[in-house]
Every structure is written in C-alpha cells, then in structure tokens.
Amino acid sequence: MTSPVNEDLLRSLIPSVLGILVRRGADFGRGEEAVQEALVEAVHVWPADPPRDPKGWLVTVAWRRYLDATRADAARRRREELVDQEPAPGPASGIDDTLQLYFLCAHPSLTPSSAVALTLRAVGGLTTRQIAQAYLVPEATMAQRISRAKRAVAGVRFDRPGDVATVLRVLYLVFNEGYSGDVDLAAEAIRLTRQLAAAIDHPEVAGLLALMLLHHARRATRTAPDGSLVPLAEQDRARWDTESIAEGVEILQAALARDRLGEFQAQAAIAALHADAPTAEDTDWRQIAQWYDELARLSDSAVVRLNRAVAVGEADGPRAGLAALAELDDSLPRYAAVAAYLHERDGDLATAARLYAEAARKAPNLAERDHLTRQAARLNTRRQH
Structure with missing residues (x-):
C-alpha cells in the first residue's frame, strides 16, 4: 500500500537542498532545475519507497541530475573536477544553506519584482505558471523574468552573509500581494517567513512574522460579500482569527524583549494594539x-x-x-483621504466631501475608489438633510 507524498514537506526542503547544491559549486540556474527534477522523481518514487532521510535523498538525486546536465555540455576539465568533487550522499549544514539561499534570491542586483519571483520559484517551490497567475502576467513573461534573475545571480559568491533587511522587504512584498490565481501569496509569505525564522535568530524576522500573522488574522473581514472595502472600525471583530492574533502577539513580545527595535517590530506593535481592542472605541x-x-x-x-x-x-x-x-506634502498618496476623514471628524462636512471626491479620483484601485466615492456621497446626502 502506498501513501501520497507530503507536498508541504517537499516544498519546505527546497531551499536547503538548492542551497547545498550551490555551495558545492552548482550554477544557480541549473541547480534549481536539478532540484525541480528531483522533486518530480520524488513524487513518483516516494509513495512506494519512502526514504528514511528525505532531504539526503533529494540532495543526492538533485546533485546527480546536475552532474548529468554538466557532463552533457560543460568543458571536459570542469566536468572532471565536478565528478572528482562529488561528496558522499546526504545534506551538509542545512540551516546555513537555507539562509544563504534567501539572501541570494534577494540580492541587491535584482529588481524588487525579480527578487520576489526568484524567491517564490527557488525558495517557495512555486511553478512559473503559478507565479505568473498570481501576478496577472503571461507565463512567458514570468519565465523571462525568472531566467534573467537566475542569470543575474549566477556569478554571485555564496560565501558571505547577506542583508536580512532586503530579504524581509522581499517577503513583505510577497505578503502584500495577497491572493490571486490559485496561489495565496499572503499565506505563502507567512510560510516562507516562518522558515526564515527557523533558520535565523533575528528580532526583525520575528517582527515581520508577527506583523503578517496579525494582519492576516483580519483578512476575512476586510471586504464585504460584494467586494467593497470594510474599514477597520467597521469590521466584525468576532470573525478575526484569534489563534493567529495570539501567536503574533506572543512572537512580538519575545522579539521586543530583546530590546533591538526595528521597523517591523514597531509595525507589529501597532497591529497588536488594534487586534487587542474588543471594539473600535476601545482602541x-x-x-x-x-x-x-x-x-x-x-x-x-x-x-x-x-x-x-x-x-x-x-x-x-x-x-x-x-x-x-499640515506638516506633510499634500501630494502624498492618501493625503486627501486622511484629510477628508479628519475634517469629517471635526464637523466640516463640505470640506470632507470635497476631499473624499478628490481622493477617489486619485485612488490606486477600483475598490478604494468606490469606497471613497461612497464616503463623499454619504456626506453630501447628510448636508442636504
């Protein structure tokens, strides 16, 4: 009797396996392809013959696939050097390799969009089709973007610490894309950040994970059934995910206790205060x-x-x-919306209605534009009565 392959386990092993191949001298692009081939073989082989050491199995198979590809088209001397260097089966220091792969995929030479795409492909294990669907671009376009990113990091040395802040910015970009196509990018970002937190003891990594969990806990209440935006003050707090909130607060408290405050910890503290209020009035x-x-x-x-x-x-x-x-530049995005809200709170409905309409014209998406337009209409109706 066979059992299905644990796909979550497979995906969680991808960064450490690829990291080991790159550390051994594999070209990043070919190494990533070799890992994908090993994953395909695992899906076929493991149900009938599950390995005792899944990671070691993937490293061994992926390295052999890489060597096979190298033998086919590399220079003879380089080919012989790689064969001579073939190590014993099994993984090396997995946690360090995983961490280095995060750094490599967020390399400063890459544009933010390329870093996101490469992270989702090489660290997250998503297919090119899935990433393309999530970003609403043709698959061929995404394939080119990923290929360019692979070429950009092909010559990067894999022997120095990377910039944690850059990795966190890339993961936060993924999280803020939310949901599109058949991939939930917010959930994927949380998964990858959890993985990073297991690989590195850093308060800002914990801060980002806490921030994601606290924001994600409110996700189901952010839009109405018709797709319209629901402001924070009007959300049904009984539908917030209390388990995610509790986990996020616990992670945040441990990070803050280390007294190394960073931006993501501060943002998470703000999110925690919103989550902690039983009603909007109690904030x-x-x-x-x-x-x-x-x-x-x-x-x-x-x-x-x-x-x-x-x-x-x-x-x-x-x-x-x-x-x-008033101390800020009035050309800032959402400036007019904030001004409208504050003028309404101050009782100046005419100014607030005008500013809501102005903000609607500048809104970056349809949902926000519709929300601001309704706010302006609501105030204009109140003024007429």
Missing part, C-alpha cells in the same frame, strides 16, 4: 501614536507620518491630527 490610540513616533524615527517615511496623523487625530482630537497632517 488605545494614544499608545498607537507613540508607536508611530518610534516608527517615524526608525524609517523617516512620509507614509508613516501620514498614518501617525490619523493616530494623533484619534488620540488628541481631529484638529491635532490636521496640524500633524
């Missing part, structure tokens, strides 16, 4: 504003200061929020 806006002060010091981001203006407006009144907003 601790004063503490959220303080966390935005910390975040502004860490990032010096105009978007952070825009969000801080909202928090100040909730904590100290709309006029204090408008004063904080």
